Amino acid sequence: MNRDDRRSPEARDRAPVDGAPGASHRGERLTIDIRHTHEKGGFTLDARFTVPPGITVLFGPSGSGKSTILASIAGLLRPNEGRIALGGEAWFDSNARENKPIHERRVAFVFQSLALFPHMTAAENAAYGVARSLGKQERRARALASLSRFHVAHLADRRPATFSGGEAQRVALARAFAMEPRAVLLDEPFSALDFKLRQQFIGELRSAAHDLDVPILHVTHHRNEARVIADRAVLLDQGKVRAEGPIAEVLPAMHRMAPDDEGALDLSFAETPMHDPL
Amino acid sequence: MLFAPLYLSFQIAIVATSIAAVLGVSFGLLLSRRFPGRDLLDVLVTAPIVLPPTVLGYYVLVALGRKSTLGHAFESITGSPIVFTKTGAVVAAVIGALPLTTKSARAALEGVDRTLVLAARTLGAGPLRAFLTVHLPLASRGILAGMMLGFARSLGDFGVTLMVAGDIPGETQTAALAIYDAIQSQRERDAAFLVGFLTVFGGAMLYLVAKLTGRADGR
Numbered sequence: 001m002n003r004d005d006r007r008s009p010e011a012r013d014r015a016p017v018d019g020a021p022g023a024s025h026r027g028e029r030l031t032i033d034i035r036h037t038h039e040k041g042g043f044t045l046d047a048r049f050t051v052p053p054g055i056t057v058l059f060g061p062s063g064s065g066k067s068t069i070l071a072s073i074a075g076l077l078r079p080n081e082g083r084i085a086l087g088g089e090a091w092f093d094s095n096a097r098e099n100k101p102i103h104e105r106r107v108a109f110v111f112q113s114l115a116l117f118p119h120m121t122a123a124e125n126a127a128y129g130v131a132r133s134l135g136k137q138e139r140r141a142r143a144l145a146s147l148s149r150f151h152v153a154h155l156a157d158r159r160p161a162t163f164s165g166g167e168a169q170r171v172a173l174a175r176a177f178a179m180e181p182r183a184v185l186l187d188e189p190f191s192a193l194d195f196k197l198r199q200q201f202i203g204e205l206r207s208a209a210h211d212l213d214v215p216i217l218h219v220t221h222h223r224n225e226a227r228v229i230a231d232r233a234v235l236l237d238q239g240k241v242r243a244e245g246p247i248a249e250v251l252p253a254m255h256r257m258a259p260d261d262e263g264a265l266d267l268s269f270a271e272t273p274m275h276d277p278l
Numbered sequence: 279m280l281f282a283p284l285y286l287s288f289q290i291a292i293v294a295t296s297i298a299a300v301l302g303v304s305f306g307l308l309l310s311r312r313f314p315g316r317d318l319l320d321v322l323v324t325a326p327i328v329l330p331p332t333v334l335g336y337y338v339l340v341a342l343g344r345k346s347t348l349g350h351a352f353e354s355i356t357g358s359p360i361v362f363t364k365t366g367a368v369v370a371a372v373i374g375a376l377p378l379t380t381k382s383a384r385a386a387l388e389g390v391d392r393t394l395v396l397a398a399r400t401l402g403a404g405p406l407r408a409f410l411t412v413h414l415p416l417a418s419r420g421i422l423a424g425m426m427l428g429f430a431r432s433l434g435d436f437g438v439t440l441m442v443a444g445d446i447p448g449e450t451q452t453a454a455l456a457i458y459d460a461i462q463s464q465r466e467r468d469a470a471f472l473v474g475f476l477t478v479f480g481g482a483m484l485y486l487v488a489k490l491t492g493r494a495d496g497r
Contacts, residue, residue: 074400102399103408115397119415128411129401179401 027053030183030215034072034082034092045069045079045239051183051215055206057226057247058219059254060236066219069236070185073217074109075102086182086215108176108184112191114168116160122147122171123156129179146178147171150204166197173201177208184209184216190225202229223254280468282448283456284475290364290452291433294371295379298432299425301372302379303387303414306421309380310388323380326373331437334373338442342369366443367450374435375428382424386417423487430483434476 030051037044045065058066071077072092073084081094091100108129117125126143134142147153150170160168169189176184186205190198206229209216220226226233226247233250235243235257243253305323309316326334342349342360353359360366390413398408414421436454443450445459453472460469 076396076400101404102396103402103404105400106402107400109397109400111393111397113391113393115391115393117394117398117412117416128398128403131402175401 027213028087028182028215029053030073030217031083031085032069032073034069034079034084036068036072036077036079036082038068043239047236047239047241049234049241049244051217051234052232053213053215054231055209055216055218055229056232056234057230058217058234058236059221059223059226059250060257061221064236065239066236067187070109070187070217070219073105073183074107074185075100075105076109106179106182108179108181110172110176110184110186110189112187112189114172116163116168116172116175118160121157121159122152122163122174125160125171126175126178129175129181131180143174143178146174149177149208150174166193169193169197169201173205173208177212181212181214183214184212186216186218188219188221190220198225205229226254227251280456280471283451283453284472286364286367286448286451287433287453290367290371291429294368294375294432295425295429297368298372298375298379298428299383299421301376302383302424302428303421305376305380306383306385306387307409309384324377326438327377332441335370335438335441338366338369338373338438342366342442361442362444362446362450364443364450367439367452370438370442371432371435373438375432378427378431379421379424382427383417383421386420386424387413389420390416419490423490426483426487426490430480434480 031049032051033048035044035046043065045068047065047069058069060066068077068079072079075091078099079092079094082092083090083094084092086105090096090098091105092098117128120128123140123143126146127139130139130142132139144153144156147156147170150173152167152170152174155163155167155171160171163171173189190201193201202225218226218229220229230247232245233243233247233254234241235250235253237257242257243250305319309320309323339361340346342352344350344353344359344361349360352365358365360369394416395408395413398412399405403411434454435452436458439450439452440455445451445455447459451459453476457469457472457476460466460472
């Protein structure tokens with residue numbers, strides 16, 4: 001499918017306004033088309049896919065290139081060549097020598113380690129990404145609203161050292177959504193959670209994603225998590241996209257790719273989290 | 279009489295530590311990155327630990343003396359030369375403190391989880407805001423420890439101060455120099471008082487630094 005045809009006409013016409021609070025970027029697609037070889041050797045990443053608004057799972061075994069893709073979209077890593085764009089706005093384009101700085105992309109990145117700022121309270125963490133032009137009170141109000149959305153408003157004035165795993169997770173998501181991001185990247189955000197918490201989170205994340213209406217790329221290698229949370233999936237193996245499409249269409253390929261994932265037929269999730277270090 | 283050199287020492291050490299702290303954090307940040315000439319900068323900043331004070335003093339006199347370009351420019355702007363003034367004593371004290379502030383700042387800055395700084399960047403912070411609000415505060419404990427060591431070090435500088443600032447009572451005679459003078463003129467009680475004060479102060483600084491850096495986390 002031609003990538004340009006999939007972009008909505010509204011998205012193309014709408015001029016993006018950088019950093020403007022409340023500027024709407026809803027409905028825009030994230031298009032990724034990059035090639036990258038790691039300095040340390042190994043495989044070459046050669047990935048081309050689209051992320052429409054909603055949750056797309058990036059699925060693949062450890063070392064398949066998932067983290068490289070997330071880092072490239074956020075601007076933490078500069079791919080060797082290719083193009084990354086949101087709607088009509090190129091964030092990275094090796095031909096045009098374009099590489100937008102990290103902070104101008106407004107991509108919320110929920111790291112596997114969560115990366116909450118230890119010297120700030122939950123409210124300060126959540127307010128960090130809110131546009132600074134809004135003023136202190138409004139920023140705090142938005143931070144608190146996002147914390148309550150993820151049911152952690154009561155932690156507002158406490159610091160991360162005192163949080164449980166689930167609480168830290170919620171604060172990290174609240175921080176990511178409070179900034180009104182143009183895209184969200186989730187790097188195995190549930191890897192530290194047990195089965196029950198995972199189920200709760202999936203519902204909350206889906207509802208937050210629906211309201212935000214921007215592309216959300218969710219990295220996981222749990223097939224059942226992918227099936228329940230995602231609208232679409234991109235299957236990655238050895239740096240190449242093996243399948244891409246609505247989750248139902250991609251499921252058979254997912255099964256072939258990860259036949260050892262437990263609980264293939266029931267609705268439970270793998271109890272033991274696996275780690276895919278960045 | 280005895281308090282004048284102590285007061286002067288503190289004045290000089292406070293100014294010198296502030297300068298050495300800013301330079302130390304800048305060099306520490308620079309040295310935690312890869313760039314051509316990094317090892318050379320590292321050697322230059324560390325040299326005052328191993329070189330004789332007379333050698334360092336010689337370099338300062340050559341670089342900042344009244345006939346040097348820098349020294350001449352400074353004198354024509356401020357009306358006062360660098361060498362054999364308080365300014366010279368501050369320069370000497372900065373040289374003594376700089377290796378300590380730089381090494382501590384570098385270690386502290388490198389000890390901060392890089393993901394936290396990147397997280398700040400993804401949340402819309404430019405490089406400067408990410409540094410000032412996340413990187414620097416999380417490294418502050420180590421930087422402060424380096425500043426305290428640097429302060430104690432610059433308070434007691436003798437050799438370089440004597441070379442570039444002289445031993446002018448009321449102008450450049452710091453506590454360390456006053457001890458030497460007191461011994462030379464057999465005022466042993468004066469010497470003992472200053473020795474005692476500097477010993478207790480230096481010891482207290484080391485104790486506080488150990489307390490400050492002993493705890494692993496930043497809270």
